[in-house]
Amino acid sequence: MSHKDEPEQGLFSVLKVVLKREFLSAYRSRQELANPLVFFVIVIVLFPLGVSPEPDFLRTAAAGLIWVAALLATMLSLDRLFQSDYDDGSLEQLVLCSQPLYLIVLVKNLIHWSLTGLPLIMLAPFLAIMLNLESQHIPVLMLTLVMGTPVISLIGGIGAALTVSLRSGGILISLLVLPLTMPVLIFGAGTVQSSIDGLPVLGHFAIMGMMLALALTLSPFAMAAALKMSVSD
Amino acid sequence: MNFDNFSDFLLMDGHALYVWLSYGMGLFIILLTYIQPVLARKSIIQELSQRQRREAKASETSSVETVSTHENKGAC
Amino acid sequence: MNWTWFYKLGSPKWFYDTANKLLPWFLWIGVSFLLVGSVWGLAFAPQDYQQGNSFRIIYLHVPTAILAQSCYMMMAVAAVISLVWKMKLADMFIASAAPIGAAFTFLALFTGAVWGKPTWGTWWVWDARLTAMLVLLFLYFGVISLRSALENIDLASRASAILVLVGVVNIPIIKYSVEWWNTLHQPATFTLTEKPAMPPEMWLPLLVMVVGMYCFFAAISLMRIRNEILQRERRTKWVQKLISEESKF
Numbered sequence: 151m152s153h154k155d156e157p158e159q160g161l162f163s164v165l166k167v168v169l170k171r172e173f174l175s176a177y178r179s180r181q182e183l184a185n186p187l188v189f190f191v192i193v194i195v196l197f198p199l200g201v202s203p204e205p206d207f208l209r210t211a212a213a214g215l216i217w218v219a220a221l222l223a224t225m226l227s228l229d230r231l232f233q234s235d236y237d238d239g240s241l242e243q244l245v246l247c248s249q250p251l252y253l254i255v256l257v258k259n260l261i262h263w264s265l266t267g268l269p270l271i272m273l274a275p276f277l278a279i280m281l282n283l284e285s286q287h288i289p290v291l292m293l294t295l296v297m298g299t300p301v302i303s304l305i306g307g308i309g310a311a312l313t314v315s316l317r318s319g320g321i322l323i324s325l326l327v328l329p330l331t332m333p334v335l336i337f338g339a340g341t342v343q344s345s346i347d348g349l350p351v352l353g354h355f356a357i358m359g360m361m362l363a364l365a366l367t368l369s370p371f372a373m374a375a376a377l378k379m380s381v382s383d
Numbered sequence: 384m385n386f387d388n389f390s391d392f393l394l395m396d397g398h399a400l401y402v403w404l405s406y407g408m409g410l411f412i413i414l415l416t417y418i419q420p421v422l423a424r425k426s427i428i429q430e431l432s433q434r435q436r437r438e439a440k441a442s443e444t445s446s447v448e449t450v451s452t453h454e455n456k457g458a459c
Numbered sequence: 460m461n462w463t464w465f466y467k468l469g470s471p472k473w474f475y476d477t478a479n480k481l482l483p484w485f486l487w488i489g490v491s492f493l494l495v496g497s498v499w500g501l502a503f504a505p506q507d508y509q510q511g512n513s514f515r516i517i518y519l520h521v522p523t524a525i526l527a528q529s530c531y532m533m534m535a536v537a538a539v540i541s542l543v544w545k546m547k548l549a550d551m552f553i554a555s556a557a558p559i560g561a562a563f564t565f566l567a568l569f570t571g572a573v574w575g576k577p578t579w580g581t582w583w584v585w586d587a588r589l590t591a592m593l594v595l596l597f598l599y600f601g602v603i604s605l606r607s608a609l610e611n612i613d614l615a616s617r618a619s620a621i622l623v624l625v626g627v628v629n630i631p632i633i634k635y636s637v638e639w640w641n642t643l644h645q646p647a648t649f650t651l652t653e654k655p656a657m658p659p660e661m662w663l664p665l666l667v668m669v670v671g672m673y674c675f676f677a678a679i680s681l682m683r684i685r686n687e688i689l690q691r692e693r694r695t696k697w698v699q700k701l702i703s704e705e706s707k708f
Contacts, residue, residue, distance in 0.1 A: 181607040188600050195593060203585030280583040392502060398513040401577050405516045405570040406497065409523075412566045413493070413675070416559060420682035427689050432706035435699060 164249040165257050172261040175234070182230070186266050187273060190223040194277050205282045212281035213291060213342035217335055219277075220270050220295060221302060225324040227266040228306040231258065232314040232377070241314070245381045251374040256366070259307045259373070260300070267299035290345040297358040298338040304369040305330050311376035334361060469546045471688045472697050478681040485678035492671025499664035507661075516574040518664055522672040524567040527595060530560035530676065534602075535627040538620035547691070548684070550616035553623060554606060555683035559676060561599035568592055598626040612691070 176183060197215055198208060208215075235241040244254055274295055275288050283291070309327035316322065341354035393399060500518030507514035534553050541549035571589065572582045583589065602619050609615040692698045 181604060184600070185604060188597065188604075192597060195590070195597075198585040199590065205581075205584075208585075282581075396506075396512045398511055398577055401513045401573050402501070402515055405519055405573045406501070408569050408573075409519045409566060412562050416562050416675075416679050419558075420679060420686055423686050424682070424689075427686055428702060428705050431689065431693055431698075431702045434693075435702055435706075 161249050161253070164247060165253065168244075168254055168257050169261060172258060176261075176265050183265055183269070186223040186227040187269055189226060190219050190270055190273060191277065193219040193222060194281065198281075209282045209284070212278055212283040213287075213346070214339045215281060216274055216277055216291065217295075217298075217339040217342075220267075220274070220299060221328070221331060221335055222324075223270060224267060224299060224302045225306060225327065227262075228303075228310045228323050228327075229313075231262050231307055231310045233310075236314045236380070241377065242381050245378055251377065252370045255307070255311075255373045255377065256370040259304055259370070262307075263300050263303040267295075267303055271295045271299065284346070287342060287345050290351060291342050293355070294338040294341045294358060297355070297362050298334045301334045301358075301361050301365040302331050304365040304373075305334075308369055308372045308376060311373045311380060313380075314377070315380040334358075337361070469544075469548060471548060471551075471692050472695075474548055475685055475688050478685050482678055482681045482685075485674045485681065489671050489674030489676075489678050492667050493675060494671075496664050496668035496671050499667065504661055504664050505658075510578050513574060513577045516570050518668050520567060520570040520574055521665060522668040523563045523570065524592070525669055526672050526676055527560055527564040527567050527592070529673075530556050530563060531595060531598070531623075531627065534560065534623050538623040541616055541620045542624075547616075550620065551684050551687040551691070552680065553602070553616075553619055554687055555680050557599055557602045557606070557619075559679055559683070561596060561603065563672075563676075564592060564596045564599060568596065598622075601626070 194215060197211065201207065201211075232241060235244065245251055247254065271292060274292060278288050278291055279285070306323060306327045308330075309323040312326065313322050337354060337357050341351050341358065344351050344354060393403075496518060500515055504515065504518075506512055534556050537549040537552045537556075540546050541553065568589075571592075575584070576582050602622055605622055606615045606619050609618055689698060689701075693702075
């Protein structure tokens, strides 16, 4: 009796199991989900305290500050992606599974984004108001975050996969991944800046869409390869 | 009474959004703060009583076993 | 001086029984004062000459702000007791009060922002008092996450007590920030030495709300500490007897 009799069903049932497992373990440590959000807010708070609380300065810097803070908060949350699975051996099981690792990793990553990136996006409008960003630019900000944070999660996932067998945590992942995410930051914050300057933003969004498409299709390959390498240690 | 009629009271002279948003959030938070420990107490009592019953059953069966082996020993 | 009451406080069973007796009082007095104060403040108190009706938000904003700070001070005292006398109940108080304090701080910040919009034209400004209240919210979150991250209860109690004490420096900064810096936020309504600048028709409902808020806080703390006691003392005979009686219903 072979589970390969109906491969299509096998794939979906594996993905369903992964989905259920991710949400269940997130629910079990739901206190931890708040940590990246609080970090996000704290980083933003540091700038008026450390630089200047002048509304004009904050208005100019708002888009960039929110983007940088979102980037950092996502980086720090990334070692949750694979670390606990690696520690209890289930990562090895996933790698050895007959279903393509590419899809399993993609699903894990998107779930991770929905639990960390999506709440960040929800908080962003409030922080934008605190930084005196005019409310007509907030939808643009949110759209750039919606298109950009999954890319950060996906690229970050590659870094997480590469370092999962090392006990170094968020800092090493950030060192590897932040340079790769710089284009997303430049275009994300730049789109909001264009909106503030009154320039058209459709072109910028097209570029962000391209980055998202590339990340969605290519990064799972890299993550899968990195995981196979990490697990075979 | 500071207001001429009820609709004036609701309108708060144009500040309705601010006043009612604040008091609405206040009510929500107060209710949440009250409900959480009530629900927690119920679930704690339920969990602890289940555990008690399980432990009582476990000790019953083990004591029954010791009694029967004891009897066997006696019979020998 | 007779210190037996202090050592009695160390007995969870005594506290549980006392909490059961005191809870209905605090709860009913708290809720009724909050109701009376809100209706009084919303409908019967006069409008402010400059701010109009949005002034009524004071009846929520000031009591929650006072409670947010008081709660932290109480946690700080409990932290000292927990570290010095190793009293379990002090630690249980810290665990129970932190989420309530966080809720009150959030409400104070929220009502303050909503009040600020019609009054100052902006939802938020980075002045000393507002920022210090935001930092207070972060401190509460810190205590809550630290406790939930540490599984060993002794470690969690010691660590959170230390964290609470380190953060207590923030409270005087909030209290005196308005006097030290020239800020947008107005000075305190109530001080211990001077008469309030408002007429009694305005500050009486405020007093009622503050008392109501304190009683409500006491009631919720008692409820939460009771739950903590049930969980931590579940191996004792009196708790097991209690459980078997409670679960018969």
